[in-house]
Amino acid sequence: MSSVYKSLSKQKPTSQPATENGDPKPRNRQRLLILSSRGVTFRHRHLLTDLHALLPHSRKDAKLDTKQHLPQLNELADLYNCNNIAFFEARKSQDLYLWLAKPPNGPTIKMHCQNIHTMEELNFTGNCLKGSRPVLSFDAQFEGAAHLRVLKELLTQAFGVPERTRGGKPFVDHVMAFTMVGGKIWVRVYQISETEAGKVKAGDEEVELPAVNGKGGETNLSLVEIGPRFVLTPIVMLEGSFGGPVIYENKEFVSPNQVRSDVRRVKAGRYNKRAEGTVESKVRKRDLGLRTGEGTREVDELDERVLFR
Incomplete structure (x- = not known):
């Protein structure tokens, strides 16, 4: 059967498919x-x-x-x-x-x-x-x-x-x-x-149901x-x-390069904000004299340590 199928499949069709007008279909x-x-x-x-x-x-x-x-x-x-x-x-x-x-x-x-x-x-x-x-x-x-x-x-x-x-x-x-x-x-x-x-x-398992109305x-x-x-x-x-x-x-x-650049910029902004907060905290502690080796604390005349010593 395989040889018969191959021989039939190699034969060229005698008629080409045509359109409604009778012209050969492109x-x-x-x-x-x-x-x-x-x-x-x-x-x-x-x-x-x-x-x-x-x-x-x-x-x-x-x-x-x-x-x-x-x-x-x-x-x-x-x-x-x-x-x-x-x-x-x-x-x-x-x-x-x-x-x-x-x-x-x-x-x-x-x-x-x-x-x-x-x-x-x-x-x-x-x-x-x-x-x-x-x-x-x-x-x-x-x-x-x-x-x-x-x-x-x-x-x-x-x-x-x-x-x-x-x-x-x-x-x-x-x-x-x-x-x-x-x-x-x-x-x-x-x-x-x-x-x-x-x-x-x-x-x-597949169960076959009876046909309805003979259909x-x-x-x-x-x-x-x-x-x-x-x-x-x-x-x-x-x-x-x-x-x-x-x-x-x-x-x-929007280019994916621009998206990645914006994400990096947002992350860098958050880091810069934390870094600036850390520097401001150090400056504030230094001005209050709470950091050793970075200046002395100025004592006010009305301080409790001056009035009740």
Whole structure:
């Protein structure tokens, strides 16, 4: 049977799928290049591995040595025949930025990636078939602004697996959800779980219930989270591929370097206040003559030791 299946699968279809007008349906030829820069941590590396496993149309490449000459990624994508780039840039071995680009003409968006949790770390009960296609679910807020519509199209072409991609399976068994909350994009992955409506779980065994009104074969659909999960904050959008004029900039974004600097400044202010209080206490005790070896105490004429000696 395996030889028969292989021979049938190698045969080309005689007719191409057509649209309602009778024209041949255009084939979706999207390929994604996933790579990172030097300095990524183990958590960042596991995130790249999870995304590469979920996206069969992606190609994982070695780390990029430079962080200044990012337009070189356009030549690298052309070399590997990829028309989407997901570049993870690590800064100071703790901050991670995601560049989504559409070479060679753009656009490009830079996002801050935080709250990263990988599949191995979460250890969820959900699972999906390797090489299957995901259903992309977007929040309604993506249609509210122009830059969000462009961002939605970039995410769709980058994470949307084509129908006949190499190494892919013709199944849809998981969902990638992109939700906009507080100016951040929350990314979650769920498995589409199907259970028969006539069965309930009693302890460790499934008990089949009789069909109601002769209706049987109905299934209940539920979502079980798989992982990974992360949060993206849009920073800037460029017209070209890793270059060109800025078409959108997030004015509310605060750099993590600035956040850490503010925390250090607050801690330094508290220490300086305690140090100044200690110096004032020493000066006060010295003026009162309560510290030995730092001057004598001036005795007033009306002091009790002078009046009743």
